[in-house]
Amino acid sequence: MSANSIIQTTHLSKVYKNEVVETIALNDISFTIEKGEFVAIMGPSGSGKSTLMHILGALDLPTQGEYLLDGENVEKLSDDELADIRNRKIGFIFQAYNLLPRTSALKNVVLPMRYAGIPKEIRVEKATKYLKMVGLENRMEYAPNQLSGGQQQRVAIARALVMDPAILLADEPTGNIASVQAEEIMNVFQDLNDKGHTIIMITHESDIAEHAKRIIHLRDGKIINDGNGHKQKRAKNH
Amino acid sequence: MDFTESFLESLGTLTLNKTRTGLAILGIVIGIGSVIALISLGQASQQAVQSQIQSLGSNLLTVQPGSISQSGVRGATGGSTTLTWDDAKEIAASSRITTVQKVSPEFSSRSQVITGGNNTNTQIIGVTPVYAEVHKITITSGNFITQNDVDTMAKVAVVGPQVVTDLFGEDTDPIGKTIRISGQMLTIVGVTESKGGSGFMNQDTIVYVPLTTAQKQLFGVNYLTSIALEAKSADLMVSAQDEVGYLLLERHKLSDPTQADFSIMSQQDILNMASSTTGTFTALLSGIAAISLLVGGIGIMNIMLVTVTERTREIGLRKALGAKKKVITTQFLTEAIILTFSGGVIGIVVGVVASYIISILISMTFTLSFSAIMLAFVVSTAIGIIFGWYPANKAARLQPIEALRYE
Numbered sequence: 187m188s189a190n191s192i193i194q195t196t197h198l199s200k201v202y203k204n205e206v207v208e209t210i211a212l213n214d215i216s217f218t219i220e221k222g223e224f225v226a227i228m229g230p231s232g233s234g235k236s237t238l239m240h241i242l243g244a245l246d247l248p249t250q251g252e253y254l255l256d257g258e259n260v261e262k263l264s265d266d267e268l269a270d271i272r273n274r275k276i277g278f279i280f281q282a283y284n285l286l287p288r289t290s291a292l293k294n295v296v297l298p299m300r301y302a303g304i305p306k307e308i309r310v311e312k313a314t315k316y317l318k319m320v321g322l323e324n325r326m327e328y329a330p331n332q333l334s335g336g337q338q339q340r341v342a343i344a345r346a347l348v349m350d351p352a353i354l355l356a357d358e359p360t361g362n363i364a365s366v367q368a369e370e371i372m373n374v375f376q377d378l379n380d381k382g383h384t385i386i387m388i389t390h391e392s393d394i395a396e397h398a399k400r401i402i403h404l405r406d407g408k409i410i411n412d413g414n415g416h417k418q419k420r421a422k423n424h
Numbered sequence: 425m426d427f428t429e430s431f432l433e434s435l436g437t438l439t440l441n442k443t444r445t446g447l448a449i450l451g452i453v454i455g456i457g458s459v460i461a462l463i464s465l466g467q468a469s470q471q472a473v474q475s476q477i478q479s480l481g482s483n484l485l486t487v488q489p490g491s492i493s494q495s496g497v498r499g500a501t502g503g504s505t506t507l508t509w510d511d512a513k514e515i516a517a518s519s520r521i522t523t524v525q526k527v528s529p530e531f532s533s534r535s536q537v538i539t540g541g542n543n544t545n546t547q548i549i550g551v552t553p554v555y556a557e558v559h560k561i562t563i564t565s566g567n568f569i570t571q572n573d574v575d576t577m578a579k580v581a582v583v584g585p586q587v588v589t590d591l592f593g594e595d596t597d598p599i600g601k602t603i604r605i606s607g608q609m610l611t612i613v614g615v616t617e618s619k620g621g622s623g624f625m626n627q628d629t630i631v632y633v634p635l636t637t638a639q640k641q642l643f644g645v646n647y648l649t650s651i652a653l654e655a656k657s658a659d660l661m662v663s664a665q666d667e668v669g670y671l672l673l674e675r676h677k678l679s680d681p682t683q684a685d686f687s688i689m690s691q692q693d694i695l696n697m698a699s700s701t702t703g704t705f706t707a708l709l710s711g712i713a714a715i716s717l718l719v720g721g722i723g724i725m726n727i728m729l730v731t732v733t734e735r736t737r738e739i740g741l742r743k744a745l746g747a748k749k750k751v752i753t754t755q756f757l758t759e760a761i762i763l764t765f766s767g768g769v770i771g772i773v774v775g776v777v778a779s780y781i782i783s784i785l786i787s788m789t790f791t792l793s794f795s796a797i798m799l800a801f802v803v804s805t806a807i808g809i810i811f812g813w814y815p816a817n818k819a820a821r822l823q824p825i826e827a828l829r830y831e
Contacts, residue, residue: 245744245825266748273746284741284828288440300429301746345745 191254192352192384193219193242198251199407200237211237212248213407219353219386224379226395227388229404236357238404239388243278243355244271256352273301277346281358283338285330291317291341292326298349316344320374336367343374347383354378356387360394372397430751434758437731445763448727452767452807453774455717456800460775461782462713463796466706468779468788473698477691483658484558485524485665487511487651487672487688505647506685509635511675512651515668523664526654528558531638531645537591537631538604544590546629548605550638558652561627566599566614573613573634577641581605582614586628605631606642661690720767721807728760728815739819740827749820756819760812761805768804772797 200212211234219225229235240246241253244260245268253260256275263271272278285294295313304312317326320340330338339359346354356375360368376397379385389395403411438445489507512529515521531550536543555561556568566582573580581603588598598612610633619627639645655664665688672686673679689697732739739752776792783790 240825243744245828266750269743269746269748272744278744280828284737284744286738286741288436297742298745301742301748301751349746 190221191218192221192223192256193217193386194252194254195242196252198238198241198248198253200234200241200246201249210407212241215251215407215409217402217409217412219384221384222379222382223400224375224385224398225387226398226401227386227404228390228392228395228401230390232406233404234407235388235390235404237407239355239357239386242353242386243276244268269301273298274349275352277349277351277354279339279342279346279354279356279359281361283330283335283342283362285338285341285345287331288329290327290329291322291333291344294330294341295345295348298345302349312348313344316347317341319347320344334367335363336370339363339367339371340374343371343378347378352384354383354385356385358389359387360389360391368394430755430758431762434755434762438759438762444727448724448763449767449770451720451723452717452764452804453720453771455713455720456768456771456804457774457778458713458716459710459803460772460793460796460800461779462709463706463799464775464779464791464793465782465788466702466709467793467796468783468791470699470702470706471791472788473702474695477695477698483655483661484691485653485655485661485668485688486690486694487653487668487686488649489647489686505645506676507648507651508646509639509648511672512648514675515651515653515671518671520671521664521667523656523660523667524653525656526554526558528552528555528652528654529635529648530555530650530652531635531643531647532649533638533643535605535642537587539591539602542591544587544629546587546590546631548631548633548638548642550635550642551632552635555632555652558654561632562617563614564617565597566612568614569632569634574636577636578634579608579610579637579641580613580634581610582616582632583612584616584628584630585618586626587631588615590629603631605633608637608641610637661692665690717803717807721764721811724760724763724807725811725815727763728756728812729818731759732756732815732819735819736822736827736830739822740824740830743822743824744828752820752822753816756816757809757812760816761808764804764808764811765801768800771804772800775800 195218196216198212198215199210202209202211213234215238227235227238237246241248242255244255244263247261247263247268255271258271258275260268260271278284285291286297292310292313295317296309299309299312314323314326317323320343322337322340322344325333325337325341330341333341339362343354354375359375360371363371372394375385375387379399385398387395387398395401400412400414402409487507489505509529512527515524516527529552533548534545535548536545537548549555551569552574553569553571556563561568563582564585568582569580572578583598583603588596591603592598592601598615601612602609603612604610616627616630616632633642653664653668655661669681669684669688673681673684676685678684742752776797780790
């Protein structure tokens with residue numbers, strides 16, 4: 187494992203069992219993601235990309251194999267230890283934004299810092315800083331239902347960044363957003379990546395995936411392709 | 425997570441669905457309110473009974489026919505006819521009785537009292553003059569039964585003020601008027617002072633007649649229903665009880681004290697008995713109120729379970745963002761406690777107002793039970809913790825992926 191790797195999975199597999207059938211969701215997944223990478227994980231539905239995202243996000247544990255997140259072995263941890271890992275290491279961005287309803291943008295961004303026990307003054311200061319960064323300094327007191335889909339997703343990005351996590355984990359971040367706004371969100375992602383943030387994005391849209399530098403293709407729980415994206419190159423050629 | 429913040433957050437969530445929150449609180453309000461009201465009323469009636477009994481005189485012993493059973497509850501007195509005037513005379517005369525200073529033989533019965541078109545059913549007591557001293561009876565007009573009345577079997581009566589009102593109307597002077605009891609015409613010679621009170625031992629409704637008149641002319645009996653004794657001092661009550669007890673055992677030719685065909689009770693004994701009766705009633709009613717409190721608690725639990733299910737996605741999100749089990753538990757427990765505690769506070773107000781109104785309606789002194797209020801605070805909070813615990817834990821145990829997937 188290189189000193190720069192932030193995610194390393196070794197022979198990872200996940201099997202769901204019920205009384206009747208055994209479903210193999212992930213089968214022998216091994217890959218490494220370096221610090222500062224922008225990776226898209228692609229695949230049709232049922233390919234296991236959501237399961238992989240849950241494991242990478244410490245929301246679930248693998249059945250077999252090893253997962254190192256920023257040097258910490260995420261295995262056999264208790265629920266509370268996993269919660270702590272998610273809080274410190276991972277910034278989640280969901281397809282449905284998942285902001286707390288009836289709660290202002292500012293309070294939504296403050297939330298992870300409350301769970302981390304960061305003092306109140308610092309919380310507001312940092313939340314304000316990140317909301318400014320995503321261009322929402324005039325919308326800080328707005329509740330989610332007063333914001334457009336793109337604006338809500340930008341609040342979610344600010345919330346994901348506020349704990350300064352090792353990785354940003356985005357699950358279909360543009361899935362619910364009109365294409366013009368989707369492009370804006372991808373620009374935000376690229377800016378963040380240029381500033382050195384590690385981003386892992388799950389998507390099934392190839393034009394969105396092509397914003398990434400590297401694309402991992404999954405099918406039936408296996409990696410079938412791990413290669414470079416194209417748009418990124420084009421953007422750099424401008 | 426500081427407390428104020430999570431408190432405000434819980435408060436915010438609760439005010440979102442006001443009807444549901446209100447109904448959940450109502451269950452607790454009714455429970456706490458009825459407990460407070462019933463405990464307050466129970467204590468008030470206990471105090472009323474105590475003051476009534478104490479007003480009868482403190483050095484008083486009462487001898488009644490019938491025996492005390494082993495549990496301490498006295499058997500029926502009406503059927504027993506073993507106590508006689510001679511017993512009373514012997515107690516007064518015997519040189520062995522050194523601690524008793526006054527002896528009042530009494531015959532008491534209920535009967536119809538008639539005058540003109542009016543009649544009332546009330547308590548008739550056949551007495552001797554000493555009755556007024558032993559029972560602290562004060563006369564407002566006329567005079568009490570005299571020794572001469574007793575000796576001559578005079579057809580006279582002394583009545584309570586309520587009897588006057590019932591038979592002759594308000595503001596009438598009944599002295600010299602006649603009443604009819606068991607076919608005998610009696611002339612009213614005195615009216616007793618109003619002592620108030622209701623129900624148990626209301627002295628205002630009693631008609632006093634000479635003991636001889638009661639026994640021979642009205643009811644045709646030769647026994648007594650009780651002998652009231654006044655001990656020389658409060659310290660001598662126990663010795664007086666013993667002295668009189670042994671004398672009567674001897675007179676009734678009984679060797680075994682457990683076979684006694686009479687009982688001697690002090691004011692304290694009567695007080696204890698009455699207190700334990702009202703105490704039992706208070707406990708019984710409070711028990712019923714406590715059941716309604718329990719039902720209220722189950723209502724809270726139900727609402728909290730619905731809330732947890734409704735907010736599954738929110739819980740999942742919070743856990744994904746790093747909320748530990750304790751944080752989630754605290755959040756939902758706080759909501760449950762806010763519900764029950766505010767229900768408790770409103771319930772205390774409702775209970776106090778209710779017991780105040782009832783105490784006016786049944787003309788009883790209003791007592792505010794401080795201990796009941798403290799209890800209500802503690803109990804309502806405890807109900808929040810107990811019935812909020814299960815839903816809060818259910819929320820905390822939700823797996824973040826399951827919760828995030830939940831639609």
